[in-house]
Structure formats: structure tokens, C-alpha cells
Amino acid sequence: MAKTQIHRGKVKIGDTVIRDPSHIFDAEAQEVFYKGEKVVFSEYIYIVMNKPKGLLSATEDKKQKTVLDIVPYEMKRKNMFPVGRLDKDTTGLLILTDDGTFAHRLTAPSKTVGKTYRVVLDGEIDETLVDLFKGGITLADGTLCKPANLRIIDKNIADITITEGKYHQIKRMFGTAGLGVVELKRTSIGRFILPNNLAEGECRYLTEKEKENLFR
Ligand code: URA
Numbered sequence: 001m002a003k004t005q006i007h008r009g010k011v012k013i014g015d016t017v018i019r020d021p022s023h024i025f026d027a028e029a030q031e032v033f034y035k036g037e038k039v040v041f042s043e044y045i046y047i048v049m050n051k052p053k054g055l056l057s058a059t060e061d062k063k064q065k066t067v068l069d070i071v072p073y074e075m076k077r078k079n080m081f082p083v084g085r086l087d088k089d090t091t092g093l094l095i096l097t098d099d100g101t102f103a104h105r106l107t108a109p110s111k112t113v114g115k116t117y118r119v120v121l122d123g124e125i126d127e128t129l130v131d132l133f134k135g136g137i138t139l140a141d142g143t144l145c146k147p148a149n150l151r152i153i154d155k156n157i158a159d160i161t162i163t164e165g166k167y168h169q170i171k172r173m174f175g176t177a178g179l180g181v182v183e184l185k186r187t188s189i190g191r192f193i194l195p196n197n198l199a200e201g202e203c204r205y206l207t208e209k210e211k212e213n214l215f216r
Pocket of ligand 1: 085086087088090167168169170171172184
């Protein structure tokens with residue numbers, strides 16, 4: 001892929017178009033442009049995916065497709081993994097990286113980055129749930145959840161923000177109120193909102209600003 005783009009004259013070093021993929025250049029002293037955009041060389045890779053249904057948030061699985069199966073070839077890195085887990089039937093914002101420290105900063109239980117999900121439920125949401133979730137609820141198995149922010153959008157649609165990522169947490173939280181989750185989509189992490197021009201199944205690199213917004 002990269003070679004083809006170079007052959008096609010899409011890559012410049014400084015002002016000069018190069019067409020030889022074996023061209024050697026000085027990454028510290030020279031600027032590289034791809035289709036006119038400056039290429040920033042980074043030790044690690046940071047990708048946002050709009051996850052479709054039906055894929056596991058894992059790096060590999062013997063039987064089922066994983067999110068890595070839909071990362072375009074040129075974006076793939078050897079040690080890339082999804083940050084945190086979305087269930088197989090959950091869609092939306094998923095970050096992939098090969099930077100373990102970055103991933104830990106986003107997912108460590110001691111961190112309080114808010115993750116927001118749009119939820120469609122199989123029944124009507126009772127206003128009392130807002131206060132119940134705000135106080136931190138206890139799941140059926142005794143697991144205590146940190147306070148969560150619930151905003152009712154429609155009688156069976158809500159946005160919920162949680163600051164942790166327990167197994168099936170949102171489904172289990174609504175389950176305590178006798179509600180089943182019909183659709184679940186992660187729409188933001190911190191101040192970073194899933195870009196609305198990123199279709200389901202698509203990926204793109206995160207900008208530096210977007211990376212910062214994930215933690216704010
Ligand atoms: N909570 C869930 O129940 N499922 C997800 O995929 C994410 C949060």
C-alpha cells in the first residue's frame with residue numbers, strides 16, 4: 001500500500017516528489033508529506049474505530065472475527081490492541097493502540113475518564129433511575145458501581161456516562177431495574193466524541209488534540 005502510494009507520486013520529502021520506495025531520508029531533519037498533509041512519525045499508533053456489531057473486542061479468536069480484522073492493512077501494527085472492551089453487539093467508539101501506557105491511563109480503575117453510551121431499552125425508563133444511578137447502584141451479584149450520570153432522551157432511550165468498565169456493566173445496571181438493553185453504542189470518551197463522519201466499520205488516526213480530549 002505505502003509502496004503503491006510512493007510509486008503514484010503521492011509522497012513528498014520537502015518539496016520533492018519521490019517515487020522510489022527505497023529512498024533514504026533523515027526523519028529528524030526532513031519533512032514528509034502524504035497527499036499534501038505532513039506525516040508525523042510516532043513510536044506508537046492511535047486509532048479511532050466506529051465498531052460495528054458482530055466483532056469481538058480482542059486481538060484474536062479461533063472462531064470469531066475480532067475488531068483487528070477490519071483495521072486496514074496499512075494501519076496495522078504488530079502489538080496493536082483495543083483499549084477496553086465493547087461487547088460483541090455494542091457499536092461505537094473504540095480506541096486501538098500499541099501504546100500500553102496510554103491504554104492504562106484510559107482504563108485504570110483509579111482514573112475517572114467518563115465514557116458515554118446511547119442506550120435503547122426494551123421498556124420505559126423511570127425518572128427514579130436517574131437518582132438511583134447517581135448514588136451508585138449495587139448489581140445483583142453485590143458488585144458496587146460508581147455514581148453514573150443518566151440523561152433520559154425519550155421514554156426508552158437514554159445517555160449514560162460511567163467512569164469504569166465492569167463486565168457488561170451497562171446491561172447489568174439497567175438489568176437491576178428490570179430493563180433489557182436492545183441497542184448500545186459508545187458515543188464519547190472524556191471530551192472526545194465519536195466523529196459523525198466515521199461510518200460503522202471505519203477507522204482513522206487520532207489527532208494530537210483528540211488524544212488529549214480522551215483524558216479531559
Ligand atoms: N457496558 C455493557 O454492558 N456493554 C458494553 O459493551 C459496554 C459497557
